[in-house]
Amino acid sequence: MRPITSILHAISLVKLCPKFYSAMAKQTVKEDILNMPELKLLSDLFSQRGYLLRLAGGAVRDILLNIQPNDYDLASDATPDKMIEILSNKENIRLITTPSGERHGTVAALINGSKMFEITTLRIDKITDGRHAEVEFIQDWKLDALRRDFTINSIFMELDGSIIDYFNGQKDLSDGVIRFVGNPVERIKEDYLRIMRYFRFYSRFGHQDHEKETVKALADNIDGLSSISGERIWSEMKKTLVQRNCDKVIPLLFDINVASYMGFYTETKPMDLEEFFKVHKNVWSMSTSFEPITLFSSLIRSPEEQISLISRLKMSNFEKETSFHIITNRNDEYNLSLHNLKKQLVLTSKSNQKVYHRYTLELLKYKGLQDIYNDLADWNIPTFPLRGDKIGPKMKRRQLISQVMSELKSIWADNQFEMTEQELINEMDRLIEKYNSIN
Structure with a gap:
């Protein structure tokens, strides 16, 4: 037996x-x-x-x-x-x-x-x-x-x-217990990055309360993170954020002040985490994976704090721009409609459309907008039928060519991208006449 x-x-x-x-x-x-x-x-x-x-x-x-x-x-x-x-x-x-x-x-x-x-x-x-x-x-x-x-x-x-x-x-x-081998203080002092690794492994394998001895050892040695490069801290943080149970460790990260060593403002408190918990639920309700920076952006409260975090953690350009895009647009419910999102994409310069599309899809994951995400993810951005060189010869003030082009694209988008080339030429002539009449 x-x-x-x-x-x-x-x-x-x-x-x-x-x-x-x-x-x-x-x-x-x-x-x-x-x-x-x-x-x-x-x-x-x-x-x-x-x-x-x-x-x-x-x-x-x-x-x-x-x-x-x-x-x-x-x-x-x-x-x-x-x-x-x-x-x-x-x-x-x-x-x-x-x-x-x-x-x-x-x-x-x-x-x-x-x-x-x-x-x-x-x-x-x-x-x-x-x-x-x-x-x-x-x-x-x-x-x-x-x-x-x-x-x-x-x-x-x-x-x-x-x-x-x-x-x-x-x-x-x-x-489901995450425990340091032997003396936790000794293990942490051997490599202070183990503070961040604790959060990563707990979010993946832990399902018991944090042990008091472990929490005390982490808190008492938190200053050691000042000697760890931002890149290494961010690498561990990203691996933590993509674990479903990361919501069980983020409050502790703020409780013991790990956050200030990452670049967060010191006045950040656990009570400020309501947005994080909402976005955590949103990203895990989606049918697709998300970038770590998407969930991380829910912890950032201001552009100034974002600049501090980018500087400390040495984020990539994609991470930086994705975060800026999310923070700038997360409360703009009007522009989160499918029509307006498509409109913004076609108004973006062709060279930037692909990456702007990625930023926008991460924003939709942040908001948990699955239906709009599905439509936009599969949408092939149409090519605008007119070229700028059709406008130039008719314009008295050439510096207004880009303005006319933007207005034309906006009209095209408002007509579901279905206007013919001739219809666009007619609109172009109307706009050119309007701007040429301005002294």
Whole structure:
């Protein structure tokens, strides 16, 4: 008879991931990965030289949830020099190394031109400054697990499928608990970016209340974020925002003042999050994915605050312009009609129409306007039938050509883009006569 704790453990995993029942029955992802011939090749090469090779970190975590990992991360007791010896000059293996990777014990192997594996030597962080670490290679698997950020990322898997779990990461994963390995203050001080990583992993895997010890450790070390680049903070934030449960961590982010280290004004309080919760509901009600900046824009209250955030987080031009577009238009209900949105698109210069179309679609996701989104997403912007050179020769004041062109496009849009070329020429002549009569 199986112990009751094992049964409860299995039930909790089913609650965490609805697909886990099929994983218990078939172990599809696990079997697929462990049976990969490329992994078998690596295992044989390392074992022939007397070294161990195990799946590690996020790969194991995802396998336990029957999720296909994005990356195949492996750990070994072989040093980087030994790994290079093992993998060099092997048929169908392309060895990839960098000086930085070797210093931190990591080499990569591309096998058969398709499967990439990153293999890292067991190590400890000997000297850290909250951003970078000087590492020491070791032979102790538990010490390597201890240096990792969260218990759910500290699990190893043998290539026969058995689990090595020194810090109860498997239980925390099934319980939805995001817990630092060992002392949370020590883990945070090793790399202050782990503050942001906590929000990301909680939004993806957490479903218990935040542990008081964890929250205190985060809050007490928040100043460490001042030493972390805006790009790295924004990268973690974006990964958080695309998780459905990010609404469970954003209030904490403001409660413990992470927000001010991102560029938000310090007077921002959790009570200001009503717009965020509304937009969170909107974007997840849509039938399509959204850009992280779309949901993030709901947290921005003014153009001045937006400039502060753009400067600190080093956003891309697309993110910056999307946010500007959303903030400028989110309260303009009149111009959010399908007709007026189409009109704005045709009035935009042809070179900018494609990107303006993207900005507008993100605005519609922000507002949760599914029907208008469907119409506009599939709409092929029509080409205006007249060229500016038809206007120029007839105009006395050439600086008014663009004005006439805009008015013509507006009339064309108001007529559902169905006017013939001759009808537009007639309107053009009327407008030219009007403007030529002005002294």
